Amino acid sequence: MNESIGSTTDIVTHLQERFPDAVQPAPAPYQGILVAQDRLVEVATYLRDELDFAYLSSVTVVDYPQPLNGMPACYDVVYHFFQGRGGPLTLHVQADRENPVVPSLVPLFPSALFQEREAWDLMGVRFDGHPDLRRILLWEGFDGHPLRKDWKEVYYEEEHKPFGSRFPDGRPVPAESRSPFGDNLRYPPGWSPRDWRPLVDVWGYAPHDELARQEDPNHPADRVVLNMGPHHPSTHGVLRLLVTLEGERIVKLEPMMGFLHRCHEKIGERNVWLGNIPYTDRLDYVCAMSNELPYVLAVEKLLGVEPPPRAQYIRVIMAEFTRFLNHAVSIGFTGNDLGIYFTAMLYALEEREHILDLFEMVSGSRLMCNYMRFGGVAHDMSEEAIALARALAFERLPRYLDQLESYFTDNELFKARAVGVGVLPPEMAVAYGCTGPLLRASGVPYDVRRAEPYFAYDDFNFDIVVGQNGDVYDRYLVRVGEMRQSLRILQQALNRLPDGPIMAGRKSATLKVPAGESYGRIEAPKGELGFYIVSDGGPNPYRYHIRAPSFVNLGVMGEICWGHLIADVVIILASIDITLGEVDR
Amino acid sequence: MYIGWNILKSLWITFRRFVESYIDDLRWLFKKGFGKRYTPETLPVRQHPLTKRGIFTVQYPAERLPLPERFRGFPFLVYDDETGKLLCTACGTCARVCPPQCIWIVRATDPQTGKPLREPAEFYVDISICMNCGFCAEFCPFDAIKMGHEIEVMAFDRADLLLDLEKLRRPASYDAQIHPTDYAQKQARKGE
Amino acid sequence: MSPRKRQLPEIPPELVGTVHITPIDAIYNWARKRSLWPIFFGLACCAFEMIGTFAARFDPSRFGMEIMRASPRQADLMIINGTVTKKMLPQVVRLYNQMPEPKYVLVMGACAISGGPFQEGYNVVSGIDKYLPVDVYVPGCPPRPEGLIHGILTIHAKMERESLRNLRWYKKGEVPEPIPVPELGPDLVDWRLTEKIEAMQEEVVPSQVE
Ligand code: SF4
Numbered sequence: 001m002n003e004s005i006g007s008t009t010d011i012v013t014h015l016q017e018r019f020p021d022a023v024q025p026a027p028a029p030y031q032g033i034l035v036a037q038d039r040l041v042e043v044a045t046y047l048r049d050e051l052d053f054a055y056l057s058s059v060t061v062v063d064y065p066q067p068l069n070g071m072p073a074c075y076d077v078v079y080h081f082f083q084g085r086g087g088p089l090t091l092h093v094q095a096d097r098e099n100p101v102v103p104s105l106v107p108l109f110p111s112a113l114f115q116e117r118e119a120w121d122l123m124g125v126r127f128d129g130h131p132d133l134r135r136i137l138l139w140e141g142f143d144g145h146p147l148r149k150d151w152k153e154v155y156y157e158e159e160h161k162p163f164g165s166r167f168p169d170g171r172p173v174p175a176e177s178r179s180p181f182g183d184n185l186r187y188p189p190g191w192s193p194r195d196w197r198p199l200v201d202v203w204g205y206a207p208h209d210e211l212a213r214q215e216d217p218n219h220p221a222d223r224v225v226l227n228m229g230p231h232h233p234s235t236h237g238v239l240r241l242l243v244t245l246e247g248e249r250i251v252k253l254e255p256m257m258g259f260l261h262r263c264h265e266k267i268g269e270r271n272v273w274l275g276n277i278p279y280t281d282r283l284d285y286v287c288a289m290s291n292e293l294p295y296v297l298a299v300e301k302l303l304g305v306e307p308p309p310r311a312q313y314i315r316v317i318m319a320e321f322t323r324f325l326n327h328a329v330s331i332g333f334t335g336n337d338l339g340i341y342f343t344a345m346l347y348a349l350e351e352r353e354h355i356l357d358l359f360e361m362v363s364g365s366r367l368m369c370n371y372m373r374f375g376g377v378a379h380d381m382s383e384e385a386i387a388l389a390r391a392l393a394f395e396r397l398p399r400y401l402d403q404l405e406s407y408f409t410d411n412e413l414f415k416a417r418a419v420g421v422g423v424l425p426p427e428m429a430v431a432y433g434c435t436g437p438l439l440r441a442s443g444v445p446y447d448v449r450r451a452e453p454y455f456a457y458d459d460f461n462f463d464i465v466v467g468q469n470g471d472v473y474d475r476y477l478v479r480v481g482e483m484r485q486s487l488r489i490l491q492q493a494l495n496r497l498p499d500g501p502i503m504a505g506r507k508s509a510t511l512k513v514p515a516g517e518s519y520g521r522i523e524a525p526k527g528e529l530g531f532y533i534v535s536d537g538g539p540n541p542y543r544y545h546i547r548a549p550s551f552v553n554l555g556v557m558g559e560i561c562w563g564h565l566i567a568d569v570v571i572i573l574a575s576i577d578i579t580l581g582e583v584d585r
Numbered sequence: 586m587y588i589g590w591n592i593l594k595s596l597w598i599t600f601r602r603f604v605e606s607y608i609d610d611l612r613w614l615f616k617k618g619f620g621k622r623y624t625p626e627t628l629p630v631r632q633h634p635l636t637k638r639g640i641f642t643v644q645y646p647a648e649r650l651p652l653p654e655r656f657r658g659f660p661f662l663v664y665d666d667e668t669g670k671l672l673c674t675a676c677g678t679c680a681r682v683c684p685p686q687c688i689w690i691v692r693a694t695d696p697q698t699g700k701p702l703r704e705p706a707e708f709y710v711d712i713s714i715c716m717n718c719g720f721c722a723e724f725c726p727f728d729a730i731k732m733g734h735e736i737e738v739m740a741f742d743r744a745d746l747l748l749d750l751e752k753l754r755r756p757a758s759y760d761a762q763i764h765p766t767d768y769a770q771k772q773a774r775k776g777e
Numbered sequence: 778m779s780p781r782k783r784q785l786p787e788i789p790p791e792l793v794g795t796v797h798i799t800p801i802d803a804i805y806n807w808a809r810k811r812s813l814w815p816i817f818f819g820l821a822c823c824a825f826e827m828i829g830t831f832a833a834r835f836d837p838s839r840f841g842m843e844i845m846r847a848s849p850r851q852a853d854l855m856i857i858n859g860t861v862t863k864k865m866l867p868q869v870v871r872l873y874n875q876m877p878e879p880k881y882v883l884v885m886g887a888c889a890i891s892g893g894p895f896q897e898g899y900n901v902v903s904g905i906d907k908y909l910p911v912d913v914y915v916p917g918c919p920p921r922p923e924g925l926i927h928g929i930l931t932i933h934a935k936m937e938r939e940s941l942r943n944l945r946w947y948k949k950g951e952v953p954e955p956i957p958v959p960e961l962g963p964d965l966v967d968w969r970l971t972e973k974i975e976a977m978q979e980e981v982v983p984s985q986v987e
Contacts, residue, residue: 138900139864143963146899155897163686167677168701170689172709172747175896175903180977184863184892184903185964192978193962193971202961231868233847237819238865259865260821262888263898270897275684278718279894285822343599349832350641354634356829364655364732367826367919370718378723379655388634396634407595412588509682509724581821584862642836645923646930659916685894713891716918737927740914743890743906 008032008087011051019043027070029516032090040093041103044079048108053081053089054430056109058519058530058547059116061123063149065097068536069515075100075125078532080519080547085451088519095125104130111433114555115547122147122265137258137584139202143188147266154179154186160540161271204256208244211252221247226566230259234337234570237580241573245566253561253569255554260584268544273299273374273511276544280531281368283546284582286329287322289359290524291582292372297454298520298531299374302513310500311376312456317389317493318359318371319455319522320486324397325355326525326577327437327479327486331404334476334574338417344408351400354392361385374511376503386494393490401483409480418473422560422572425470432556435549436527438576441478442470448523459496460489472575512539526550526577546585550578609639623648654764657719657732659712659748660688661755671754672729674703679721679730687714688721708753712738713746728771731755734763802940809853809879810841810933816852816872817845821859823886823919830922840929849875854932856925857909860888860895861902863965867958873909874955878946881932882911885925887918894918902965908956 012033015023022039026032035043047053062076072094079091095102104127105112116127117136124145127133134140144151155175157163165173176182205225212223229240238259244252264283268276280295281288293315300307307315328348335344356366362385363371363378371378381389408414424434426442439446447464449457465481467474515537521530527549534543553576561569613622625648630636632643632650643650660679664671675692693706722732733755740746761768819827831837831845846852849872861869873882884905887893892903905911912935915928941947957968 139961141962153897153899155903157897161684161686162681166683166686166688167680167690168675168692170680170691170709171707172689172711175892181967181970181973183907183967183970184899184901185967185970187974187978188963190978191963192975193966193968194975196962196966198960198962230865231818231847231872233817237821237824258900259862259868260860261862261864261900262821262860262895263900264895267895267898271684272682274682274720278684278716278720282822282894285825346833347602349829350834352829353641353832353834357632360656361653362655364653364657364719365717366829366921367822368717370720391633391635403598407598410591411595412591507724509678509720641833642839643834644839645835645926649923685896711891712887712916713914714887714893714896715916716887716894736917736921736924738916738920738924739928739931740916741912743904743914746890746914746916 008089011089014051015043015046018046026090026092029069029514030071030090030092031517032088032092034092034094037093037095037102040091041105041108043091044105044108047081047089052083054084055082056080056105056111056433057082057088057521057528058532058545059105059112059119060532060543060545060547061095061119061125061147062534062543063123063147065149068542069534073097075123077102077119077125078517079105080530080532082451084446087452090517090519100125101128102126103128104133106130109433110431111552111555113432114551118551121145124148134204137261139258140204141198141202143186146263153263153266154184159270160538161275204242204254208242208252208254211244216246219246221249223251228569235573236333236578239573239578239580239583241569243566243569248565248567250561250564250566250569253558255557257551257554257580257583260580262581262585264546264585265544269541271541272509272539273513273541274509276541277372278368278370281370282581283548283585284524284526284529284550284579285367286579287326287525288367288369289318289322289363289371290522291529292369293319293455294520294522294524294529294531295533296372296374296520297522298518298533299513301518301520302516302533302535303374303511304514305375305504307376307455307504308501309456309498310380311502311504313493313497314377314381314502315372315455316457316460317381317490317497318362318369320489320493321355321358321389321392323525324483324486324490325352327483328352328400328404330525330574330577331408331476331479334472334571335408335414337570337574338414344404347400347404351397354396358385358388358392361388373503373507375505376501380502381497386497389490390494393487393494397483397487401480401487405480408476414476415473417568417571418476418575419471420469421472421564421568422575423469423471424556424560428556428559429470432559433552434527434556436523436525436553436577437475437478437482438527438553438556440465441467441475443468448521448528452521454520454522456493460492462489472571475575475577510539512537513541521547524549526579526582527553529582546582548582548585550576550580550582551585554578554583605638606640613639625649652734652736652763654766656734657717657722658735659715659717659733659738660710660721660730660753661733662708662750662753663729663731663757663760664754666756666758671704672727672757673705673708674727674729675701675705676703676726678724678726682720682724684718684720685714685716687711705750708750710748710753711746712748713743731760731764799940803937805941806936806939810936813840813842813854813881813929813932813936814844814846814852815842815854815856816849816876817847818855818872819858820861820865820869821886821888823858823888826919826922827856827858827885827925830925835922835926837926837929840926840933842929849873850877852876853879854881854883854929855909856883856885857889857905858885860893861905862900863902863959864900864961866902866908866965867960869905870908870956870958874958879944881913881935882909883925883928883932884911884914885917885920885928887916890914890916908959908967 074094121135229235230238240256332345332348363369530547532545536542680688689709691707
């Protein structure tokens with residue numbers, strides 16, 4: 001860790017020498033650099049081309065209505081860049097409060113495509129030069145930008161939890177009583193539904209209709225606009241895909257989301273630090289355990305605590321079981337979407353039940369584990385739980401994996417549908433900020449567990465599985481390989497599980513976190529899951545942003561589906577492996 | 586290899602799994618007689634990851650999976666079996682730590698002096714909001730609120746899901762029954 | 778664990794003692810009850826637990842409902858499993874309108890009942906019962922599969938108590954009104970509130986002018 005921090009400082013001084021009038025170090029509790037707005041593109045180009053910062057991992061905005069922590073009143077646009085190894089380089093760009101505009105980085109880093117749209121949608125910061133700056137999670141025509149600090153919800157009660165009305169004199173008041181309509185609704189003054197018609201293109205058909213009208217004279221096939229979802233059995237939830245077809249070939253495909261936008265970040269800024277842990281479970285509900293890890297990691301960085309070895313091992317064990325679970329279910333879904341119906345899925349779900357039994361035994365809940373705490377884990381693993389974990393990791397799951405391989409890997413039907421479909425070239429994968437099995441299947445050996453080791457991952461022997469062709473089949477192979485590596489890690493961890501305490505310090509419900517910013521990231525089963533938090537030194541996060549792997553990975557969906565048949569869309573989507581809770585947050 | 590060989594192999598695996606699930610039943614039938622296979626006594630064997638063969642299904646509602654001790658259902662308030670007094674001292678920790686803020690407490694006051702007493706006058710948990718996170722039980726300094734093991738909760742009306750003090754009360758013996766190790770530890774600590 | 782008697786689920790209060798069941802009713806209800814097909818419909822985390830329920834371990838085919846239909850036209854039961862957001866609500870209402878009678882709605886999980894942990898969110902519908910008629914609420918976040926099956930069994934119990942004579946979908950002239958599909962405007966536009974909104978706006982606007 002120290003080494004990477006040292007090198008980041010070097011880079012900061014280097015950049016300052018290179019761009020003396022555009023770059024300066026960020027004010028005290030912040031890390032990284034402050035870049036002048038008009039020179040951002042220049043600095044970013046230099047970072048990418050000369051300094052090897054090829055990953056733009058996360059783009060987000062922090063709203064400062066008043067000066068705080070040495071930041072003036074502004075909209076602070078925060079970028080996180082990564083090299084192949086080591087910690088982040090954080091770029092801050094301050095945008096004006098009256099008219100927040102910053103240059104868009106999409107031409108340089110397509111990975112900003114969705115993230116800048118999200119920032120515009122929720123924060124109202126314009127990105128100059130963005131090719132398609134529409135709302136993404138909410139809909140065109142929504143009133144206001146809800147993540148701004150001065151935007152209040154209908155059921156707004158108090159700035160921060162805990163609410164004073166709960167104790168000592170708390171009689172239940174339904175939230176509905178806070179709205180004149182008895183519902184979570186509010187309309188701008190003077191607005192009436194009688195003369196209102198949906199004016200703007202709420203459902204986003206306009207660009208597709210446009211495209212469908214201009215038919216290609218070389219291809220006599222008609223162009224059709226097709227809407228898939230949000231209620232579709234193969235979109236894994238409430239994703240909507242809008243497709244323009246030429247015959248059966250895809251001309252343009254656009255994922256549309258927000259059907260599960262649960263206002264996670266706004267609620268997270270109101271919660272106390274501890275209270276956010278159970279909320280993170282609800283992000284990627286297939287692998288709840290590993291969602292908690294980057295959040296506690298980010299907070300632990302600010303607090304400066306290090307969990308004891310046993311807790312770190314238990315965290316690794318849980319994370320790897322989750323990875324196994326996620327990949328098994330994801331392959332099962334792939335089979336489901338291919339028309340194998342439920343068989344592969346049922347086999348995967350059976351293993352899932354066993355793993356969930358383990359989770360329930362250690363944490364108390366099957367799905368929403370709420371198991372990690374700052375500085376450790378909530379409960380120790382009992383002898384019984386360790387025995388079950390050993391039975392799974394040494395016998396049951398390897399057997400399942402062998403069987404899976406024997407009926408899936410060489411199956412001609414699967415190969416006929418998967419080989420050469422949805423090819424993602426490595427350069428494109430990096431440019432679009434893809435992470436996880438999707439990136440590694442394209443042949444890029446990038447894994448956060450190695451690039452920036454966290455917890456006890458340094459102690460274990462494991463390989464990074466990479467593919468060659470970057471097609472659906474390779475993604476499947478990478479997942480299977482990763483499941484094998486997970487078992488390897490599990491076996492080592494269970495054999496060497498150290499004794500000792502499971503918590504550093506005492507559990508505290510009302511914890512204050514020192515002012516500053518921190519970015520915690522782990523290699524979640526779906527890719528790099530990052531939490532960016534800003535603290536003002538109080539009991540609640542000032543800003544709480546989630547860089548969700550599914551969300552960023554979806555950005556490349558339109559590119560890799562281009563030219564394929566409509567029937568391939570579902571399997572490409574299944575191979576990207578998304579969870580809508582995480583895409584929409 | 587011939588084209589289609591692996592398809593046959595895959596089909597063979599599914600077929601074998603299908604047959605296996607019945608073979609075990611038959612074997613059981615010859616050994617133990619009819620009707621003994623799906624009983625709660627054999628449940629642990631049928632559900633164990635290593636000994637499991639045959640059908641995996643739990644015949645709910647006739648039989649139930651055992652819940653682990655740590656299972657988090659909905660919160661309940663513990664009262665002393667003998668005195669009938671709640672252990673809750675109305676300190677408000679649970680109401681403060683609850684992430685979705687679904688706990689409401691009214692602290693009792695002495696009717697004569699108007700001073701706050703160490704007991705709740707009213708206590709509400711809205712289980713239509715509760716996210717079963719278990720923070721209330723984890724952070725309660727008096728072990729007065731616990732996560733129950735009731736899983737078959739349902740209602741026909743949303744208003745029924747707001748639990749008040751009456752509906753939340755459970756005796757300490759119930760707590761001891763569903764949380765045996767936890768309870769034993771607590772007793773041991775008391776004895777010291 | 779001792780063997781337990783099979784517990785019968787509760788009977789909805791509005792049906793207790795009101796109906797006399799004839800043999801024809803009994804056959805009719807038995808047939809309906811044993812082929813209750815849910816719509817394959819996933820909203821959020823609870824949906825994943827529902828998929829878990831519909832897999833090998835809890836196997837609802839024991840109750841004749843292993844077929845989940847993706848098309849609302851072929852489904853009798855809608856399990857609202859997860860957070861209903863404002864953006865998703867028009868679709869949910871439309872799906873409900875498309876289901877043929879007799880139809881039942883089971884609400885699974887805190888989010889669908891009241892918005893649950895996300896109740897205060899700006900994009901979350903605080904309770905699907907504001908838009909759809911609900912038969913059974915199953916709280917929990919997520920409910921355990923047993924809880925969901927118990928809810929389904931309760932719907933079975935409810936069906937058993939229904940009689941051909943007073944079912945609304947056999948009454949003459951009583952065509953159930955489809956629920957008006959909300960639209961996405963500055964906020965969710967609930968057409969049933971038109972009058973109320975206008976009345977409110979008249980109150981609000983002058984005071985703002987001052
Ligand atoms: S009730 Fe809980 S588990 Fe169900 S959808 Fe809501 S947050 Fe997810």
